[in-house]
Amino acid sequence: MKQLANEAVLRLRDVGKEYRLYPSPRARLKALLTGRATHRSHWALRGVSFELRRGQCIGVIGDNGAGKSSLLKLLAGTLQPSTGTVERVGRVTAILELGAGFHPDFSGRDNLYFGGSLIGIDQEEMRRLEPEIVAFCELGEALDRPVKTYSSGMTVRLAFALVTAVQPDVLIIDEALAVGDQHFQKKCVERIMAFRENGCTILFCSHSPYHIRHLCDAALWLKGGEVEQFGPTEPVLAAYELHTRQRQADFEPQAAPAGAVPAPAPPARASQAEGARILSVEVANLEPQEGGQPALLQGQDLVVTITARGRGQERPHIGFMIEQSQGVGITSLGTHEEGVAPRCIAEGVWQVTLTFPQLPLHSGDYVISAYLFDATGLVVYDEWLHYLHLRFVAPKLMPGLVQLPHRWE
């Protein structure tokens, strides 16, 4: 069958998922035996309808408990919907709960055949794929040891190599990739990107707005089990970030009054890469203000210096983002995207200075974030999200957000 570029590969119609909560295991058994309902029901998803087309990359976002994992499991087919239908076209592969299907007493190699048969790879095909999988997972001699002797990182490597040995039509990924070392994470991301270039539809759930912004062409925001928004990434992400900030403000009644902006906050996320982290983010010519007001930028140039420690000898990449304080993204930049190499200022310590001459923004309050990436720019080592709020006063008062390059005739 000829496959059309905009053909739907996944279609959900009015999908709901109910979890039944019993007061005790005994009550569950009793309900089973008597057929009388003694449970409390919890609808983790309700009325979810959308379509994914071939080649789309979708990021799923939402607060804890919004139903993201339940949705991914329904799409993967490891969970059945309580209402509605999920239609899949072609091969759907899920990287969820990696390694959960392995048999602990079998060797890694035997588990390839065992696990492969569960995801539709027969013995003959596995014999053909085995050398590639073995090379990718880099387990060496450990491959012939029982899986129960593996670390969680080793299990993930084997499982990832197995489930991605054949390019699927749809790839579903949760945060499982956070396990495993940076070297392997990078390989995984590269493989996923290659799938994407070959027209595979990718759906992933991530708490990293950077990855969603850069990898996805659409975002799906789940709120309380329902689709709050589904559409092009940027507006959905901006709306979600605004919601997150409002939620935070509701939870922090002691925080500064409306309009006031907090002083530099500690980093939003500590680095997980051995030692790789942002060391400082400095903005030149900032004058602190009283009464919780954001620091005032003196002059018209915005000059930001970001210093970071890399991983070993690797030359990392550095990213920057500026947004309106109320959550509208303005620009994000990365050295990897512009072929810029951060300068080395001490062993393993790197720095960039980013200058926006005559900052073309209108007067207002802004917030900046800094990112540290690996040498490919794919893996985020560290992120200081909304690190510094600042106020900028443009020479002229004009409505709007930014002065675009323009020409009058």
Ligand SMILES: Nc1ncnc2c1ncn2[C@@H]1O[C@H](COP(=O)(O)OP(=O)(O)OP(=O)(O)O)[C@@H](O)[C@H]1O
């Ligand atoms: N097996 C289960 N039995 C009962 N309730 C469940 C079960 N799995 C999930 N839930 C509930 O369903 C809701 C959605 O859970 P889900 O794990 O899908 O959310 P999530 O968006 O992935 O959350 P998180 O970001 O915290 O991982 C939550 O209220 C959760 O407590």
